[in-house]
Amino acid sequence: MTTKPVAPALDAPDIIQFAPPPPDEMTAFFKVNFPGYPNSLADHFGSPETTIITSEIAAALMLTPDWEGVRYPDLLIAFNVDPVAGLARNGYLIPEQGKPPDFVLEIASERTGYRDETVKRLDYAGMGVPEYWRFDPTGGRFYRIHHTHIAGDRLLNGEYQPITIHRIDDAHYWGHSGVLNLDLCWENGELRWYDPAAQRYLPTFDDERAARMAAESRADAEGNRADAAEARVRQLEAQLRRQQNPGPPETP
Helix, strand or coil: CCCCCCCCCCCCCCCCCCCCCCHHHCCCHHHHHCCCHHHHHHHHHCCCCCEEEECCCEEECCCCCCCCCCECCCEEEEECCCHHHHHHHCEEEHHHHCCCCCEEEEECCCCCHHHHHCHHHHHHHHHCCCEEEEECCCCCCCCCCCCCCEEEEEEECCEEEECCEEEEECCEEEEEECCCCEEEEEECCEEEEEECCCCEECCCHHHHHHHHHHHHHHHHHHHHHHHHHHHHHHHHHHHHHHHHCCCCCCCC
C-alpha cells in the first residue's frame, strides 16, 4: 500500500535547497549505502521516473532557515512522486511532492538511538509517513527504551502502532513491511531485505560481485573444456588422416 497525493505540488520558480544533514545524523553508510541497498531497491521497484529511493536527504513539511522540523532519514522511499523536484530541492518537501514519503528507516548510533525512538517517531507520524522503521546493529544497546534489534511502526489514525517482529534465534529477527511488501531482517547485526514473493534476498554489492566472479569462473571452465574438446577433435582428425593415407611401406 502506498500513500496518494494529498495536495497539489507547489509552484516554486526559485528553488531553495535544504541544508545538508548535521554530521551526527549521517549513520547510513555502513548498513545502507556501502552494501548498495539504494541500488538494489531501485532495481527491485523500477519506475525511476516516479520513485525516490535515497539516503540522508532532508524530509520536511516546510523549509526552515535551520534544521528545525527537518529530518534526514537514513533511507527514504516514495512512490508516485517527482524525483527531479527532490534533486533540485536537495530534499523531500512534502507539500511540493503532494504526499509524505511512503517509508523511512533510521540506523541507530550511540548519539541518535534515543532520538530515533522518541522525537523522530513523533515527527514522522506528524509528517504522515505510513511506515517508520528502526535498525540497531548492536542488537538493542543503542535503543535504550525498548532495546530492540529492529522495529517498525505503521501509521493508524495518526499514531504509530508497532509492527510484529519475529525472532528466529538470537542472530535472526525480521518484520514485514506492508508498504514495500518486503521483509526487513536483522541478521548478525547486518540489515538484509527479503522478497517473500520471489523467495530471495535483495542482492548486496558483495552478492553481485560473488555472482559475477562465479559466472566468470564458469565461463573460464567452459572455455577450458571447449579448448580441450577442440584439441581432442584435432588429434582424432590427424589420426584418421594417417589411417586413410598411410605412408610408403618400409624397405627391408
